[in-house]
Amino acid sequence: MVYDASPLCITVCLIVFNRSVFQLTLPVLFGYVPLGMAFGVLFVTQLDYPWWGATLMSVAIYAGAGQILAISLLAAHAGLLEVFVALFVLNARHLFYGLSLLGRFRGAGWRKAYLIFGLTDETYSLLTSRKRHDNGSDEQRKDALITFYNQCYWILGSTLGALLGRAVEFDSTGIEFALVALFIVLTIEQYKGLGESLPVWIGAASAGLCLAVLPADQQLIGAVVVATLTLLGHYRLNQRRTAANDAHRNGGHSHG
Amino acid sequence: MDSVLSADSTAYLLAFIAVGTAATFATRVIPFAFFSRHSEHPLIQHLGRYLPAAVMSLLVVIFLLRSGHWSAPMLGLDALVPSLVVVALHLWRRNALLSIIAGTACYMVFQQSGLF
Numbered sequence: 001m002v003y004d005a006s007p008l009c010i011t012v013c014l015i016v017f018n019r020s021v022f023q024l025t026l027p028v029l030f031g032y033v034p035l036g037m038a039f040g041v042l043f044v045t046q047l048d049y050p051w052w053g054a055t056l057m058s059v060a061i062y063a064g065a066g067q068i069l070a071i072s073l074l075a076a077h078a079g080l081l082e083v084f085v086a087l088f089v090l091n092a093r094h095l096f097y098g099l100s101l102l103g104r105f106r107g108a109g110w111r112k113a114y115l116i117f118g119l120t121d122e123t124y125s126l127l128t129s130r131k132r133h134d135n136g137s138d139e140q141r142k143d144a145l146i147t148f149y150n151q152c153y154w155i156l157g158s159t160l161g162a163l164l165g166r167a168v169e170f171d172s173t174g175i176e177f178a179l180v181a182l183f184i185v186l187t188i189e190q191y192k193g194l195g196e197s198l199p200v201w202i203g204a205a206s207a208g209l210c211l212a213v214l215p216a217d218q219q220l221i222g223a224v225v226v227a228t229l230t231l232l233g234h235y236r237l238n239q240r241r242t243a244a245n246d247a248h249r250n251g252g253h254s255h256g
Numbered sequence: 257m258d259s260v261l262s263a264d265s266t267a268y269l270l271a272f273i274a275v276g277t278a279a280t281f282a283t284r285v286i287p288f289a290f291f292s293r294h295s296e297h298p299l300i301q302h303l304g305r306y307l308p309a310a311v312m313s314l315l316v317v318i319f320l321l322r323s324g325h326w327s328a329p330m331l332g333l334d335a336l337v338p339s340l341v342v343v344a345l346h347l348w349r350r351n352a353l354l355s356i357i358a359g360t361a362c363y364m365v366f367q368q369s370g371l372f
Contacts, residue, residue: 180323207314
């Protein structure tokens, strides 16, 4: 007897589908599907492992650059300690992303682990740039959906790439620029939301510096570290200025 | 698939994925594990306020430089022009999807036509 699962599937889809979240994540769809496919194709053409290895990596590891690096590590049959160190260092910039989301994920319950797990560059961008309302748990539910949609695009892309391999060729050259365009749009939104351009310049200058002095694989983490350190200096400076103002005003309170 | 997969290599693949998952998750969970109690600290609040904007702009600079051809004939225009399209459209209409699709289409045309 065959159990018809379609009503269940439709119900699940209706619960999970959220139009506004889908629209918000569309640029990531355009970026993740082709990039995921590139990873999937590389996986099956460079390695002697079955296609589901690519899918499993996208489900469990879920890190774009990390997975592409993983292909060369798998090919070289690298030791597991080396694998751990390589992927930790490559993804080390994520250490800093969490620092600005500590409060936002507080009290997210069972969703919190998934929100943390799925914190890629693109998801971080969307979560920190979108407009929010006061209702914390409702916003966290939306955050989790955004994270989930993004990962689905990544899994979909890498699975398609691994299954199709070299069989199907379609010219989507350049479509991954959607991610660059997304970052540009989000920078503008961040600037408008903050009303200050200083952090934008700090980020750009950090990137410029690291592009000039570091090898390609260390530029991203280098820039995140330099930007964070600069912001620490900025904090210190503000603190000193506020203290000086307070002393000047003889105990007047300052705004944070 | 004609290659016969040995149990050994499947075990290696699974161990590899487990270790890769642990390493990646560690980078994401460490701040929450160690700084959760300090989320109200003014320094953390300061980072929460300014870090996203700084990270966004550094991602733009790094990925933009990697998307263009910066040598003689093009001078990065193949990436700069689509980026300007995104900026201009976004400042004008402030419709994220429109800006992204237009800029991406422009970039794809440049890359595929060999115009530059």
